[in-house]
Amino acid sequence: MHMDANTAAPEDVLKQYWGYDDFRPLQREAIDCVLAGRDSVVVLPTGGGKSLCFQIPAMCMPGMAVVVSPLISLMKDQVDALRSNGVPAACVNSSLSYQERIQVSEEIRSGQLKLLYAAPERLLMENTIEFLQESNVSFVAIDEAHCVSEWGHDFRPDYRQLRTLKRAFPNIGIHTYTATATEIVREDIAKQLDLHEPEVHIGSFDRPNLIYKIERRSGGIKQIQEVIDRHPGESGIVYCISRRKVDETTSELNELGYRALPYHAGMPDTQRKDNQDAFINERCDIIVATVAFGMGIDKSNVRYVIHSQLPKSLEAYQQESGRAGRDGLEAECCLFYSTGDFNTWSRLLNQSGDLKARDVSIDSLGMMLDFCTGVTCRHRAIVEHFGQKLAVDSCNACDVCMGDIELVDDALVIGQKILSCVIRLEQRFGGEYTAGVLKGSQERRLLDNGHDQLSTYGLLAEESQRTIRDWIEQLVSQGYLSRYGEFNQLQVSENGRQVLRGEVTPRLSKPLKKAKKSRSESKSKVAEESWEGVDRGLFDVLRTIRKAIAEEKEVPAYVVFGDAALRDMALRRPTTLEGFLDVRGVGEKKCKDYGEEFVGAISAYCREHDVTADVDVD
Numbered sequence: 001m002h003m004d005a006n007t008a009a010p011e012d013v014l015k016q017y018w019g020y021d022d023f024r025p026l027q028r029e030a031i032d033c034v035l036a037g038r039d040s041v042v043v044l045p046t047g048g049g050k051s052l053c054f055q056i057p058a059m060c061m062p063g064m065a066v067v068v069s070p071l072i073s074l075m076k077d078q079v080d081a082l083r084s085n086g087v088p089a090a091c092v093n094s095s096l097s098y099q100e101r102i103q104v105s106e107e108i109r110s111g112q113l114k115l116l117y118a119a120p121e122r123l124l125m126e127n128t129i130e131f132l133q134e135s136n137v138s139f140v141a142i143d144e145a146h147c148v149s150e151w152g153h154d155f156r157p158d159y160r161q162l163r164t165l166k167r168a169f170p171n172i173g174i175h176t177y178t179a180t181a182t183e184i185v186r187e188d189i190a191k192q193l194d195l196h197e198p199e200v201h202i203g204s205f206d207r208p209n210l211i212y213k214i215e216r217r218s219g220g221i222k223q224i225q226e227v228i229d230r231h232p233g234e235s236g237i238v239y240c241i242s243r244r245k246v247d248e249t250t251s252e253l254n255e256l257g258y259r260a261l262p263y264h265a266g267m268p269d270t271q272r273k274d275n276q277d278a279f280i281n282e283r284c285d286i287i288v289a290t291v292a293f294g295m296g297i298d299k300s301n302v303r304y305v306i307h308s309q310l311p312k313s314l315e316a317y318q319q320e321s322g323r324a325g326r327d328g329l330e331a332e333c334c335l336f337y338s339t340g341d342f343n344t345w346s347r348l349l350n351q352s353g354d355l356k357a358r359d360v361s362i363d364s365l366g367m368m369l370d371f372c373t374g375v376t377c378r379h380r381a382i383v384e385h386f387g388q389k390l391a392v393d394s395c396n397a398c399d400v401c402m403g404d405i406e407l408v409d410d411a412l413v414i415g416q417k418i419l420s421c422v423i424r425l426e427q428r429f430g431g432e433y434t435a436g437v438l439k440g441s442q443e444r445r446l447l448d449n450g451h452d453q454l455s456t457y458g459l460l461a462e463e464s465q466r467t468i469r470d471w472i473e474q475l476v477s478q479g480y481l482s483r484y485g486e487f488n489q490l491q492v493s494e495n496g497r498q499v500l501r502g503e504v505t506p507r508l509s510k511p512l513k514k515a516k517k518s519r520s521e522s523k524s525k526v527a528e529e530s531w532e533g534v535d536r537g538l539f540d541v542l543r544t545i546r547k548a549i550a551e552e553k554e555v556p557a558y559v560v561f562g563d564a565a566l567r568d569m570a571l572r573r574p575t576t577l578e579g580f581l582d583v584r585g586v587g588e589k590k591c592k593d594y595g596e597e598f599v600g601a602i603s604a605y606c607r608e609h610d611v612t613a614d615v616d617v618d
C-alpha cells in the first residue's frame with residue numbers, strides 16, 4: 001500500500017474541496033485502487049464522474065499526480081474548475097508561454113502542485129520525463145484512454161507512445177479512464193500501455209437521469225422547435241449528420257427567432273472556437289453541430305440533446321446523447337430519424353472512406369435503426385447492447401415506459417398478416433413495397449407485377465401506409481423479419497415463423513395521435529423529483545449571479561457552480577455561511593469566495609417573496 005500517515009480520507013477530501021457528501025457508483029472502488037498503487041482500467045459512461053476517480057486520490061496522496069488528456073481546451077477548463085475548488089492544479093501544453101512554463105516548473109519543484117495535466121506529446125518529451133522522474137509523482141492518470149486503441153472511435157498515434165510511461169515510472173500506478181464500452185477497446189488499452197495486472201472497473205452504462213424520446217421525423221423543423229421550447233434559457237445541442245444540414249438548420253432556427261450557432265469541421269477554426277466558447281459561456285443556448293462537436297466539452301448543464309437525424313451507431317448515440325445532464329439532473333435526449341438517413345450515412349461514409357473506421361458499418365447503422373423502431377424500454381435496450389442488465393423494471397424515463405407509445409391489442413394477427421405478405425412476395429421486396437401491398441396501393445409497379453392479385457393485397461387497408469411501414473420496422477427490430485441484399489429485401493426469420501404459427505406475439509405500437517399530448521411532454525418523474533421543493537424564481541436569480549461571476553472571472557458558468565448546486569441552494573435557501581456549506585457542490589473555498597454574495601441574495605429573495613429560508617432537508 002502507498003498509504004501513509006499523510007494520507008487524507010477520500011470522503012473528507014470530497015466534502016472539503018468538492019462539497020459532495022457521497023461517491024457515485026464505482027468511484028470509491030476506483031479511488032481505492034489508485035491509493036493501493038495498482039494499475040487500473042476504469043470504464044464509466046460520460047457524466048459518470050471519472051475525473052474525481054483520479055482527482056480525489058491525487059489530493060489524498062503525497063506528491064503530485066500527472067494527468068494525460070488529449071484536449072487542450074478541456075485541460076484548461078478542468079484546471080480552472082480544480083483551482084476554483086482550492087485544488088492546486090496546472091497544465092503544460094503547447095499553448096503556454098515560456099513564462100508560464102517556468103512558473104509551472106517552479107510550482108512542481110516547490111511541491112505545491114497536486115495535479116499536473118499534460119498533453120501526450122508534451123509529456124513524452126525527454127526533458128519533461130526526466131524532470132518528472134526527479135519530482136515526486138504519485139501516479140499517472142490517462143483520461144480518454146480509448147485514444148490508444150485503433151479499435152476505438154478516436155485513435156491518436158501519439159497516445160500509443162504512452163507505453164514508455166510504464167518503463168519511465170516503474171514504481172507507480174498507471175490508471176486509465178474511458179467511456180468507451182467495447183471489450184476489445186478495454187483489453188487493447190491494457191495491452192498497449194503495458195499495464196501490470198490492472199484492476200478493471202466497469203460501471204453501469206445506464207444514465208437514469210436521461211429521458212430518451214424517439215420519433216420518426218415528420219419533416220421540417222417543428223419537432224426540433226418543440227423540444228427547444230420546452231427548455232427556454234437552457235443549453236442544448238442539435239446534432240445533424242452533414243455540414244450542409246447544420247447550416248440549414250441553424251438558419252431555419254434563427255429565422256424563427258431563436259439564437260443558434262453552427263459548429264462543424266468545414267468552418268474556419270477561429271469561428272468554430274468562438275461558437276463553442278459562446279455555448280460554453282452561455283452567451284448562446286443552442287448549438288447546431290455535426291458530431292465533431294462534443295469531445296472537448298465538459299459543460300455539465302446541457303439540458304437537452306437533439307439528434308435531428310439517425311446517429312451512426314448505438315455507441316455513437318450513447319456518447320453523443322450522454323453529453324446531456326452530466327450534472328446528474330434530468331435532461332432530454334430526443335431523436336428524430338427516418339429510414340432515408342441510413343442512405344445518407346452510407347453515402348457520406350463511402351465518400352470519406354470512413355467505412356474503414358471499425359466502429360461504423362452497415363450493421364451498426366442497422367442496429368441503430370432497429371433501436372429507433374423498437375418498442376422496448378430505451379434504457380434497457382442501450383444497456384443490453386453493452387452486455388449489461390437494467391436494474392429496474394421500468395425506467396420511468398423514456399417514451400416507451402412513460403406511455404407515449406401504446407401497444408396494439410391484436411399484434412399477433414397484424415404480425416401474421418405482414419409476415420404472410422412477405423412470404424407471398426417470395427421474400428424478394430423491401431419494406432416500402434410490402435407496406436404498399438398491404439395497404440392496397442394503386443402504385444404502377446405494384447400493379448405491373450400483378451401483386452394486386454395476392455391474397456394479402458389490401459389486408460391492412462384501413463391503416464395508413466406509414467403505420468404499416470412502422471410495424472414492419474418493429475418486426476425487423478424484434479428479429480421476426482430480417483433485411484438482406486442491396487435493396488434491403490425482407491425475409492421471415494425462424495422467430496418469424498413462430499409468429500406465423502401463433503406461438504409468440506410481437507409487440508407493435510399504435511400510431512401516436514398528434515392531438516394527444518404525449519405524457520412525457522407534460523412531465524417526467526425524473527424531472528419532477530429533481531425540482532421538488534426548489535424555488536424556481538430563486539433558482540433564476542442565482543443563475544444570474546453565477547453568470548456575472550463567470551464573466552468577471554472569465555471562466556465557464558459551470559466552473560463557478562453547477563446547476564445541481566444552484567438547485568440545492570434554491571431548495572435549502574441558506575441565509576448563513578454555515579448553512580451554505582451544507583449545499584451539495586459547495587466546498588470550503590467556494591464558500592469563502594462566493595458565500596456572502598449568494599447568501600445575501602438568498603436572504604433578500606426570501607424576505608421579498610415571503611419564502612421560508614433555511615429549510616432543513618437532510
Ligand code: ADP
Binds near residue numbers: 044300
Ligand atoms: P465524466 O468525466 O465521467 O464524463 P465528470 O468527471 O466530468 O464525468 O463528472 C460529471 C459531473 O458529475 C461533474 O459536474 C462532477 O462535479 C459531478 N460529480 C462527480 N462525482 C460526483 C459525486 N460523487 N457527487 C456529486 N456530483 C459528482
